[in-house]
Amino acid sequence: MTSMLKILSRPFVAKSSGDLARLGVIVALAGLILFGALRYDNFLSPFNILSFLRYNSMFALIALGMAFVIITGGIDLSVGGVAAMASVVAAYLSPYGWLPGLAGGMAAGLIAGSINGIIITRMRIQPFIATLAMMLAAYGTALLLANNQSVSVSYDTGFTTIGQDDFLGFPIPAWIAILAYVLGWVFLERHPAGRHVLAIGDGEATANLMGLKVEKTLFAVYALSGLLAGLAGVILASQFGAGQPTEGVGWELFAIASVVVGGTLLTGGSGSVGATLAGALLLAMVFNILNFENGLGWISLSAYWQSVIRGAFLLIVVVLQAKLMNKTEAN
Amino acid sequence: MLLSMQDISKAFSGVAALRSASLTIAEGEVMALVGQNGAGKSTLIKILTGAYQRDSGLIRFEGEDVVFSTPAQSQAKGIATIYQEINLAPQRSVAENIYLSREPKTRLGLLDRRAMREGAAAVLKTFNLDIDVDLPVVRFSAATRQMIAIARAVTQKARLVIMDEPTSSLDEREVSILFETIRTLKKNGVAVLFIGHRLDELYEICDRITIMRDGQTVAQSSMREMPKMELVRHMLGKELAAFEAIARDAGNDETKPVRLSVEGVGSGVRVRDVSLTVREGEISGIAGLLGAGRTETARIIFGVDRLEKGSISIDRKERSYTEPADAIADGIGLVSEDRKIDGIIPDMSIRENMTLALLPKLKKAGIVDRTRQQEIVARYIKALGVKCASPDQPIKELSGGNQQKVLLARWLCTDPRILIIDEPTRGIDIGAKAEILKLLRSLADEGLSVLMISSELEELLAAADRVTILSDGRSVAVLKRNELSETALLSAMAHQVN
């Protein structure tokens, strides 16, 4: 009897596809850093590292929100538009102080995300349609508010500190992103509600039967994604000194690609905060390396290659995921 | 009594699913609940768990009258359900699955992962299961997953565990482990409602049995006082009179050439070793209890599921299809068991549903030959007596019997050599049943080979020239026409042949 149980209890699928992909992204990131460090003189210079982190923190924040959404099996196409709208709101509020600017931008994002959540959970409209519409509405709102122009922020209230200054020798946006990722990690890995997000992505019907509050959780996830997009918008306005109603085009794709490259299954139920960060950094690094490569003058790869390369990354990861999934299903 | 459900009735849009059904379970008792598809078992359970609301009747649980309006409420009262498709989150760990929605927390409100791990390991240990509780449940076998689900129920302080066909995807070793678990539950005073079809298993593990048919409780007794034959008879019922009009072919069926021959076919755990033959112009039946592998055998022949072992020949040529399209090209048709899922395209018209398989032969330069299409459809509507407002009516508006006739016509118009028909009269009223069987008979008389899968005894007795009995994925007996009788069929199905 005991030996029989031993046989039974042995796992029969060797590796999970998510673990493999997560390992892959970290290896790829390390490889890319090594490649850059060996090939270019200033690649590991403080200037390059800090400006890399300062600029890419926004994308990292959006990718974090997207990771939660995708873990539930959904998608949020509105993040770019929401960030643009939040940047405009933050710019308008920046004369009243950095806090109103920050809070206003985040509130704008939260509201947009909450509307997504309501449309998806109450009206039962597919996430991609609901958030696609929100993307339009957010751009529309941003352009309306901003009168089709960029809106200068106030330089007197300390608002620009958020995006431009350093704290302990490290860019503030990077601190914000690090904090968000730490909180995100604790939430997903250690908090019951975070585990519920994963369980819902594993199967909504099952989660319901197990007594989880599916609708509330889904709503919260979209609200969170909106909130983080709003925060990214605040950083955008602060870093570039203006609320930019036409910025953010394609951000959602960057975020989705980061999450997927980070090994999160698009079908939901699996995902990691750390690997999402690695995915975002990896994709941003591609762009950074392209810049250096052009600087060397050996080739002149235009910046346009980056979207091709991102697409290629996405393709490889998605095909690999599909193959692994089919294999697991066959078992 | 732990649970007593009395005179439960339930109708869906006017169609009765339960008519005054009853069920009682004592503490620490294992109660078997059996019945054919559509007998009302799942409706009864869904009413018990609060997924559906009863129209009338009384439910008492632990001595008080209860009304559950959601599954969460019944769970809170101590009723846990282990579904056929085990309801665990596959990618979450064993420990998480046991505690999901009731996680132990630290003072910070975070997960107390140690308490979870230790608690999970401890409860699994009571079932003699020593596994790494940090691994995702998807990595374990079906039997282990089932035990994890049971462990979850135990930690929820369940008083009654409902198990919906728990052994359907288990092999023999796993079944014995599951039964060990059930005995442990019993010892702790937990009652089990065991829904299953494998008779030997029922006799092994259950104390009492409730048999349902047509939404009613037709028998309730202790397991020991219910002989197998009696059990099967109760389940299958008897409506023979309606079919007496169907005349059997008088010719000597054993001299006709073999059209379809299936030898030792197997695929997965559902079909292990099935052999059968269908001769030209005969109706060959497949009988067996639910889960015996009947539908799966048909799917293998038709190229839907992969043939893993054995061989299939048609007119003495070996054939193996990877796509239904190949089988269709060879003159085979399949009318599936579940019209809604595998049969109709609900929003398309009768005309289109009927000619879907024929379309490739109905085209002139890629365009559907509408005149011929209409001709064919009109002919079959008339020949089969499909009652409809017009051929352009969406098929979803038709009654079950008329939908079935359209699906039958879908294949007949392709002029097949072999027609496989899975539960030809499922969900059809008695008058239409006889009509469809007569139709099959006359088609066979014209030379068509029919392979008819049926759960209804009287149907097989009335129409089949030969019946192959499947049990647990194996063909266990073949009854020729002169051997066919109610007793012979029943005893073969009750496993008293070999």
Add this chain to the structure above:
Amino acid sequence: MTTIDTSAPTSRAARLNVAQFLGRYGTFSAFVLLLLFNVIVTPNFLSWQTLNVNLTQVATIVIVATGMTLVIATGGIDLSVGSLMAIAGAAAPMIFMGKLLPVDNTGILIILSFILPVLLVMAFGWFNGLLVTRFSIQPIVATLVLFIAGRGLAQVATNGNLQVFKNPDFQFIALGRIAGIPAQVIVMIIVAVLAHCLIRYTVIGRQIIAVGGNEKAARLTGIPVRRVKTFVYIVSGALAGIAGLIVVARNSASDANLVGLGMELDAIAAVAVGGSLLTGGKANILGTVLGAFVIQLVRYTLLANGVPDAAALIVKAGLIIVAVFIQQRAKA
């Protein structure tokens, strides 16, 4: 176990009928109301000029949305159409300006500049279909790949530069007129009519609907599900290619950054507003045409009455949600 028919209880019937009515006639009513509103409120609405502007602006949306209707009918979606437009739009000028092929004959070059770009994007459409059918990747994700990379390819090929040209033969597709009707409008009508006939009268058309209506059952009737799905992505690619050619011809310039930007949204919106279910099994080409007109007319109405373009975006967003919501309710 038994699946039990849980039809809606009768108390909801009244509400459903409203939804069904709106689902069936809502788009048409909206179209008529918009026309009436404009006739009364918008100055100079009833003029050739207005008709011309609206028709030429709606033409490319209709063409792309027609392909999208077919894809959606199978239960899929094609997010890559905008990028494919950019690819075709970038390729055509390179061909007729002789940058790509060693051919001197301008006549041949013009013909090739119509054919090759469309063939090229059809290959990309086939690639989308391959991802969906062979690798079983969800259509949203599969077409996201080319949505990202496709525009990048067009930008790389043109180095992100504007290609300006003046080539009346090529530009006939957008600027030419046949019997006073703009050529692109004629292309639009041909595409819509052909697609309508494809869906209504051809074998593959009916198979498309069957696949979207019940894929399992479709496979069991011998329909080559993979081939049918691949076909719709190729058609969607081809139509996006044609639309891309029209856009660059109309602008006398090809800007890979802008050609077809946001077109996937307009196309999906037209399909949704036009009454085809986004879950598949229905392809109402005439509805899609009407849907595209409604979207165009809403935008025109707002602009002509001094409402900023940005507000039109918000209205469009609301329109999509309401249309999808009504479709779902009508189906339920």
